[in-house]
Every structure is written in C-alpha cells, then in structure tokens.
Amino acid sequence: MTDAQKDLVRGTVPILKEHGVTLTKYFYSRMFTHHPELRNVFNMGNQQNAKQQTALAMAVLAYAEHIENPSVLLPVLDAIGQKHTSLSIRPEHYRIVGKHLIASIQEVLGDLASEELIAAWTVAYGQLAELMANHEGQIYQKLADTEGGWTGWRPFAVKRKTAESDEITSFYLYPVDGGKIADFRPGQFISVRIFIPQLNLFQPRQYSISCAPNGDYYRISVKREFGAELNLNGMVSNRLHDFINTGDIIDVSAPAGNFVLAASENPVVFISGGVGQTPLVSMMEELIASGSDRPKAWIHGCRNRRVHAFHDALAKWKTEANFEGHIFYDAVDTDADPEFVRNGWVDLQRVDTANFAPNSEYYICGPASFITKNYNDLIAAGVDRSFIFFEEFGPQTIQLN
Incomplete structure (x- = not known):
C-alpha cells in the first residue's frame, strides 16, 4: 500500500466518525439482498438492534486510524x-x-468517492481481510490439532435440561458421535445453531460455557426473554426454552473466546450482572475443583432471589475458605442474610474493597452499561487497567482499555 493510498484512507476518518453506521447499515442491506443465504450465518438479532452495524463501523474506523x-x-x-x-x-x-x-463506500459517498479513494480502500480492505483470514486460519488449525477438537458445526444432544431460576435454564450438551470434546478455558463460549421457523432461517447464537472443563459435556445457561415485542435474539433463547428438550439435537461450534481466567495466583474478584454470571461460574467452578488457594470474591446483581441462577452454589461457596460474596437485589426477601444480600444495584462503594489485594484481578460481565460503570468505578478506586478484564455479550461496542 502506497503512502498516498494510506493518506486517502486516513482522510476518510472524519466521514467514518460521522456517518460510519449509516455506511455499514447500507452495506449489510446490500450484501443480504445479493446473498440472502448469509442470513443463516449472521445473527439477525444484532442486525435488528444495530449492534452489528455499530461494531463494524467502529472496526472500520479503527483500521483507518x-x-x-x-x-x-x-x-x-x-x-x-x-x-x-x-x-x-x-x-x-x-x-x-x-x-x-x-461498492457501499462508492455508492454512499457518491461524487466524493474518487477512483483513487476506491482503489485505496480496495487495497486497505484486502490487507485487513488477509490479516483476519490468516489469524483465523491459525485458530482453525489449532482446533483441528486439539484432541477432541473440530471446526464448523458438530451435532450435540441435550441430555439434561435444568431450571436454574425463574428465567435461566441450563442445557447439558453431549456429542452425538460419542467422541471426545475439545477442552476449553473457563470463560470461553460456544455457538449453537437452531432453525427458527418464524424466520425460515438457521440462526447462530453464542453462549458462555457455564461449567468447569470436564471432558464429557458443555453446559450453557440461557436466559428466557420476556416482553410483548421480542427482538430476534430473544426468539432464539426462548426457542431453546420452549422447544428444545432432552434428546433433541443442535449444532455446536468448538469453544472460543479470549475472556478467560488468567493463569496466575493473584486474587480474583468477579463482578456480574444478571446472566453475565455464566462465564464467571465456569471460572469459579474450575478454581473450586482445582483446589486453588487464590482468594476469591464475587459481587453480583439481579432483580431478586427468584431470578438469581446458581444462588445455592454461591451460598455454598461462601462457606469455603478464601471466598467473599456480595449480592445486590432490587428487592430483598425479608429472611435474606444482611451480610450477604443487599438492596439496590451493584455499587462498589458499598463493598469494603479494602479487603481486596492490590494485585487482585477483576472479571466483569453483564450489560454494556453495567460493565462501563463498574470498570470506571474500579479505575476511580485506583485499580490498574491491566488487572481489569471484561466480556461484552454480542458484537464489541465498548471501548475502555
């Protein structure tokens, strides 16, 4: 790529900052019109709520910068x-x-899209695509080389379905072929793919693995969505709840993700909101199963005890050595332990963080606003950014680190 072409790409930064989402919305509409089969590959829920368009706009902008x-x-x-x-x-x-x-850049920019600019972006995208394809090729190769690993989709059977709360149900997934499954690092996710009759499409969704590695199965814990007008993401989760039962088969991808428990001996502090607890449950189960002496604390928030999945496990862990728990409910039952359960939203200022060591690692998962608030509260409390890790469900739209 020539210096002149780089200058042309950098010159589009102001336009991308102002009109990036408009461009990416146009792009997705154009691509799906010409390739409707790709609706089976992309999460149409994230198309509906514009998260995918926003994430792509941010990625294109970052690349240009x-x-x-x-x-x-x-x-x-x-x-x-x-x-x-x-x-x-x-x-x-x-x-x-x-x-x-x-084509979308050319059509959206109109007269501003000179031949030189289009040529520059064609080269720029080619380099980005090569960078991504090569990196993903390495991930695929690692999966292929892993015992029990695979690429693409593999059929798994639901052998157990367990209600964890009024809203969250766990599905225990075993490979139909009876073969081994790929190990995973606590905090990673799998994708599942099911057919949605209302859309006449297969739809993939990513769910955190909510158990420690065990060599036999993966467990996902899925929240039912409520509301008169459910978005397309809710349609998939609710279909799992209502129509996928013991013995049914669904397509599953191999474990992936880089929000994982670090291999260290530092103390850990988990901060979760709602179903954001699921990857952290995997981390905690692994720490408990391995007999880790790492000091452990968990700060969790949800509406009430009835919707709090894994409450009994958390209460049991509270009796373990080196564990400290802090639960926040919007509505607290009268018989709740006041030292364990508090009223209101998660507020780190109401937790005695003086008990947390300076080298504690913080793992945050929950809604975007929840992650942002607690991340900023930790920074304000003097926590080094390098000790804070977070997972945003869906396309990445948070920029904090």
Whole structure:
C-alpha cells in the first residue's frame, strides 16, 4: 500500500466518525439482498438492534486510524476472530464482504468517492481481510490439532435440561458421535445453531460455557426473554426454552473466546450482572475443583432471589475458605442474610474493597452499561487497567482499555 493510498484512507476518518453506521447499515442491506443465504450465518438479532452495524463501523474506523500500523489492533482483531471461527466464517466470506463494502463506500459517498479513494480502500480492505483470514486460519488449525477438537458445526444432544431460576435454564450438551470434546478455558463460549421457523432461517447464537472443563459435556445457561415485542435474539433463547428438550439435537461450534481466567495466583474478584454470571461460574467452578488457594470474591446483581441462577452454589461457596460474596437485589426477601444480600444495584462503594489485594484481578460481565460503570468505578478506586478484564455479550461496542 502506497503512502498516498494510506493518506486517502486516513482522510476518510472524519466521514467514518460521522456517518460510519449509516455506511455499514447500507452495506449489510446490500450484501443480504445479493446473498440472502448469509442470513443463516449472521445473527439477525444484532442486525435488528444495530449492534452489528455499530461494531463494524467502529472496526472500520479503527483500521483507518491505524492504517500505518494495523498490528496494534491485534487484541481487538483476535476477539473478532474468535467469534468468526465460532460461526464458521471462512476466507470466501471475506471476498463477499469486500465486494459489497467497497461498492457501499462508492455508492454512499457518491461524487466524493474518487477512483483513487476506491482503489485505496480496495487495497486497505484486502490487507485487513488477509490479516483476519490468516489469524483465523491459525485458530482453525489449532482446533483441528486439539484432541477432541473440530471446526464448523458438530451435532450435540441435550441430555439434561435444568431450571436454574425463574428465567435461566441450563442445557447439558453431549456429542452425538460419542467422541471426545475439545477442552476449553473457563470463560470461553460456544455457538449453537437452531432453525427458527418464524424466520425460515438457521440462526447462530453464542453462549458462555457455564461449567468447569470436564471432558464429557458443555453446559450453557440461557436466559428466557420476556416482553410483548421480542427482538430476534430473544426468539432464539426462548426457542431453546420452549422447544428444545432432552434428546433433541443442535449444532455446536468448538469453544472460543479470549475472556478467560488468567493463569496466575493473584486474587480474583468477579463482578456480574444478571446472566453475565455464566462465564464467571465456569471460572469459579474450575478454581473450586482445582483446589486453588487464590482468594476469591464475587459481587453480583439481579432483580431478586427468584431470578438469581446458581444462588445455592454461591451460598455454598461462601462457606469455603478464601471466598467473599456480595449480592445486590432490587428487592430483598425479608429472611435474606444482611451480610450477604443487599438492596439496590451493584455499587462498589458499598463493598469494603479494602479487603481486596492490590494485585487482585477483576472479571466483569453483564450489560454494556453495567460493565462501563463498574470498570470506571474500579479505575476511580485506583485499580490498574491491566488487572481489569471484561466480556461484552454480542458484537464489541465498548471501548475502555
């Protein structure tokens, strides 16, 4: 890529900042019009709520801003690559995306899209696609080389379905072929794919694995969505609740994700909101099962005891050595332990964080606003950014680190 072409790409940064989402919305509409089969690959719920368009706009903007040295984006690109491989995104998909993204830039910018600018972005996208495809190829190769590993989709049977609360149900998934399954790191997710009759589409969704590695099965714990007008994400979760039962078979991808429990001996503090507890349950179960002496604390918030999944496990862990629990409910039962359960939203200022060691690692998972608030509260309390890890469900739209 020439210096002149890099200058042209950088010159589009102001336009991308102002009109990036407009461009990506146009792009997705264009691509799905020409390739309707890709609706089976992409999460249409994230198309409906514009999270995917926003995430792509942010990624394109970041690439344009760092066109001189795109390698600085590798941590972000790895997170995207982990999700792409879990959805079986392949190099041929990048060719389709590139064709329609470049066409969209040309059509949306109109007279501002000179031949030189289009040529520059064509080269820029080609480099980005090659970077991503090569990185994802390494992930696929690692999965193929892993005992019990696989790429693409593999049929799994639901052998157990357990209600964890009024809203959250766990599904225990075993491989239909009876073979081994890939090990995983606590905090990772799998994708599941089911057919949605209302859409006449297969739809993939990613769910955190909510158990410690065991060599036999994966457990996902799925929240039922309520409301008169459910979005498309809720349709998938609710279909799992209402129509997927013991003995049914669903497609599953191999474990992926880089929100994982660090291999250290530092104390850990888990901070979760609602169903955001699921990857943290996996981490905690692994710490307990391994007999880890690492000091452990959990700060969790949800509406009430009835919707709090894994409450009994958390109460049991409270009796373990080196564990400290703090639960926040919108409505607290009268018989709740006041030293364990508090009224209101999660507020770190109401937790005696003086008990937490300076080298504690903080793992946050929950809604975007929940993550942002608690991340900023930790920074304000003097916690080093390098000790804070977070997972945003769905496309990445939070930029904190």
